[in-house]
Amino acid sequence: MTIDWWLLFEISLAGLGTGGLYALTGLAFVMIYKATRVVNIAIGEMLMISAYVFFAFSAGMGLPIWLAIPGALLVSGAFGALVERTMIRPMLGESPISSFMVTVGLSSILVGLVELIWTADQQRLPEFLPSRPIEIGEAFVSPKIFYGFWIAVLLIVVVLLVFRFWRGGVALRATASDQAAAYSVGINVPRVFSLAWVAAAMIAGVAGIVVGSIGGISSTMGVFGLSVLVVVIFGGLDSVLGALVGGLLVGLIEALTGFYIGGEYKILATFSLLVLILMLRPYGLFGTHEIERL
């Protein structure tokens, strides 16, 4: 059997394209986890809400794209702040299982809201990405995935730079590494929690709009979050690098199994890999190994 290398290349590119979006969403997830130690299973649904708000602004209210996107992101950010203030802050100091279950509840509420307002049917977002096919050698890449990937990469770079040099970003990293120490040097830790949720909600918002414009939006869009969950467990819950590497890798694996074995094997392949990784490295590829003491 000869392998069609160009085909393999094409599939891999498509996989990496989706992987970029996984990495972006994974980044949002890791940001929340690092700052507040909450495993946010509702990340996929937060993606969905932003995509639907964008849909409402652009298709529903007829706003131009350049206004609808920042509008949707602002709403997402405000939504993130609301969630943090009403659901996450009261859970401070409770066990990790409790705050995890709160986000499970949140995801259910969001799915219900979307179905109530927009029905469960699939909708199409207005086109805003260039639609000329991209050719690399003999391989074709879908323009939406191509531009989606670069949007993701650009945003990841911007976010990483901002959190490296901006004061608020430093505060966030300080809180992530030691909450008590952060308090004692005068960092307003609850504000940092809000910041993390707002920033993560906006990042997820960008991912949501791009994912929605690639594959359409529906109330089951949150399934994307399940793959993201694999990504972050794979890379380690508290590792930004892990989210980036994991995102690309999971995207690649999904695309390859989806094409060569069959679409229904995708999720099986990623989850089996997840179990394997967890058996070998219980804290993911790059996660911090917490040392327990009595």
Next chain:
Amino acid sequence: MRIGSAKESYAADTALFDSTTQRVWIGLLAVALCAFPFMASEYWLYLACLVAINIASTTGLNLLTGYTGLVSLGQAAFMGLGAYTVAILQTRLGSPFVVNLLAGGAVAMLAGVLVGLPSLRVKGLYLAIATIAAGVIAHFMFSHFSSLTGGGSGLTVPPARLFGIELDDSFKLYWVIVPVTVLMLLGAVNLFRTRIGRAFIAIRDRDISAEVLGISLLHYKLLSFAISSFYAGVAGGLFAYFFRAVTPESFPLLMSIFFLAAVIVGGMGSILGSILGAVFMTLVPELLKLMVGWLPVSVFGGNVALILSPIRTIVFGSMIVLFLIFEPHGLAEVWRRIRRLFHLWPFRT
């Protein structure tokens, strides 16, 4: 602490029902459970059976999550394994009801031990997500091993036969499902009067300390997984006989979340909590259906069914969130508070 109930021996202290009042109430409850099928309509009998099955499975999950502290999102998968085992045995071999049910429990138990193996290395929420993988893999097996499982269309289960009677409606099934559930509940309550149960609780509170005390983590964590998934398997078997059909879509991730939610709403680490949680979570959607039915038809353009499902989803989520924020110890705690009120009346706590 109840007034005037001094314990004079250890046996009295660990007794299941510690006072005459309690025994009387339990007796009344048993009478009510026996009288229920003769008074209730078909719809309420159907609900009662469903509630009983959910109680069995929720209790199993509570043993694992509430008592041993291992969060699992794979309960539906274990139920599915039990249900498929029962369905296959019943259609292929036609073996007796009790054997099928036990076999269903045993298969789920084996799978539970297998899934539990990583729990030694993988902890906390990493474990919870690893158990999602169990669900994914189980779903894949159900839909792809078609020669055994009937593929995507699933299996149809003929009614169970017990003592020559065909259990083909809710009335007859009630007399099987409810006793089995009661038996399992008794087993669970008694488990925590033994060394095993205490070991589970020690592991939940601090697993390293427990190991220092001489509790073998491997042994007891796997045992907890085994018992929990046995409960799920038996509940799944009852599920198969009750709905008379099993498909891969009968056991989604949402169902595992439902059981975890029932454990939390009811109260982690409380058998009474599992009962209350399962009853509450099963009946609230039905109550919603009734309430939406009362609304004037014109409110939503006449299409009530269209809004019922999203409202259910929202209420389901809000219940989890509200309980965690306002009543983190669940309904069991509410129950205890009410009891205390009566015990101490006319004084207040």
